[in-house]
Amino acid sequence: MSLIPSESMRPHQENVIGSTQLQFDQGSQPRLRVVTHTAKSILVRFGIVGLARQWPSSQRQATILRYHSVSSAGDYRSPTISVHPEMFRRQMEFLSRHYDVLTLDELVSGLETGSLPPKAVAITFDDGYKDNATEALPILARYNLPATFFVTSDAVLGKSAFWTGWLHRAVSSASEETLRKASDSLIGGMSSVLSREKIYAALASQVDHAHGSKRQQRFLALSRAFHHMPPLSSPSDFMMDIDDLRALLSAGMTIGAHTATHKVLAGLPEDDAREELSRSKQELEQALVTPIVHFAYPNGHVASNVDDAAIRLTREAGYRSGGTSRRGAALVGTPTHNLPRQGINDALGFSGFVFKLEEARFSLLLRGS
Structure with missing residues (x-):
C-alpha cells in the first residue's frame, strides 16, 4: 500500500495507520493527531518514519529540540520536563549518527537563506537547571554536539529562587x-x-x-x-550559576535568555515585558562578556502566551530569534522570532523521541510534498 495518499484523500479526510490518525486539512500540512506508543514503535522499528530523513522536501525544514532537566531524580522538576541521563545519552548518540546538528546561529541563518542541510536539528534547553552542566554537558561533549541553553537570568545569577522549581x-x-x-x-x-x-x-x-x-x-x-521552604528571595541550589554558564561557553555551547524571572510575556504591560527581555539580555551579557542573541518564551506551548506583541518586543529587544514550545518543524521562511520546538521528556520513550524528530517530515512524506 502506498504511503502517499492520493489527491482525492487530502482535503478534510483522515488516514489511519494502525492506531495512528492523520488528518489532512485543506491547504495545510497534515497533522499527526493521535499516535500511540505502539504505533510509534512500529513506524520506527520498520523504518517507515526514517524514510522521511531521505525525503527531498526535508531540505526545507529543521527540527529544534526542547529539553529542560537531564536527571535521574529531583524534587525540583516535574517528570514532564525531565529526561534520564542514559536516555539522553542514547538520544545524542542517535543524533550524532543520523542528523546534522547545528548551532542555533547556523539553523537561524539556514532558515533565513534557505541553505539548510537536509537533516538539520538544533538542541536547546530551557530554564537553566544545574543538571544541564553536570549531566547534559559531558554527554554533549562526548558526541561533539552543540546546544543552546536558555536561562532565567535572576535565578542563574543568584538574585532569587527559580520559582517553578521552588514550587515543585x-x-x-x-x-x-x-x-x-x-x-x-x-x-x-x-x-x-x-x-x-x-x-x-x-x-x-x-x-x-x-x-x-x-x-x-x-x-x-x-x-x-509552604513555610518549610527557604525564602523565594534566596538562590536555588538546583540552578546553574555563573561558573556553570562559563563552563558551557568554554565547551562551545551557546547561552540564550529566558526572561529575568520566568514571566509569561503575553498579557504583561509592555514596559514590564520590555524589562524582562532587556534586563535578562543585558545582565547576562555583562556577566558573561558575550552577546546574548537568542531567546525562548516561558510557557510558550500555549498559543496565547506568545502573542504578536511578545514577538514584536522580542525583536525590538535585539534578539535574533525567539523559540516557542509549539510543536512542529521550522520551515525555511518561518519568522525567526516565532520558532516551533519539539519538547522531549522520558514519557516519550526512545521511539517517541525518534518520532518527534521526524514528525513534520513524515507528514510531508505522507502528503507527497
Whole structure:
C-alpha cells in the first residue's frame, strides 16, 4: 500500500495507520493527531518514519529540540520536563549518527537563506537547571554536539529562587497536612483527589496568570503555605550559576535568555515585558562578556502566551530569534522570532523521541510534498 495518499484523500479526510490518525486539512500540512506508543514503535522499528530523513522536501525544514532537566531524580522538576541521563545519552548518540546538528546561529541563518542541510536539528534547553552542566554537558561533549541553553537570568545569577522549581520542591516535600492546608487556602481544596503533580500545576498556573501586585501576593501566599521552604528571595541550589554558564561557553555551547524571572510575556504591560527581555539580555551579557542573541518564551506551548506583541518586543529587544514550545518543524521562511520546538521528556520513550524528530517530515512524506 502506498504511503502517499492520493489527491482525492487530502482535503478534510483522515488516514489511519494502525492506531495512528492523520488528518489532512485543506491547504495545510497534515497533522499527526493521535499516535500511540505502539504505533510509534512500529513506524520506527520498520523504518517507515526514517524514510522521511531521505525525503527531498526535508531540505526545507529543521527540527529544534526542547529539553529542560537531564536527571535521574529531583524534587525540583516535574517528570514532564525531565529526561534520564542514559536516555539522553542514547538520544545524542542517535543524533550524532543520523542528523546534522547545528548551532542555533547556523539553523537561524539556514532558515533565513534557505541553505539548510537536509537533516538539520538544533538542541536547546530551557530554564537553566544545574543538571544541564553536570549531566547534559559531558554527554554533549562526548558526541561533539552543540546546544543552546536558555536561562532565567535572576535565578542563574543568584538574585532569587527559580520559582517553578521552588514550587515543585515545596509541593513534593510537603507533609500531607501542609499540603492539605495549602490546597484548602489556595486552590479550594481537592488535595484528597488531586495528585501532587496536579496540585503543583494548579498553583503554578495561578502564578503564571498573575501580574504586578497580584503576582507578589501569590508568592507571599505560597511562602506562608509552604513555610518549610527557604525564602523565594534566596538562590536555588538546583540552578546553574555563573561558573556553570562559563563552563558551557568554554565547551562551545551557546547561552540564550529566558526572561529575568520566568514571566509569561503575553498579557504583561509592555514596559514590564520590555524589562524582562532587556534586563535578562543585558545582565547576562555583562556577566558573561558575550552577546546574548537568542531567546525562548516561558510557557510558550500555549498559543496565547506568545502573542504578536511578545514577538514584536522580542525583536525590538535585539534578539535574533525567539523559540516557542509549539510543536512542529521550522520551515525555511518561518519568522525567526516565532520558532516551533519539539519538547522531549522520558514519557516519550526512545521511539517517541525518534518520532518527534521526524514528525513534520513524515507528514510531508505522507502528503507527497
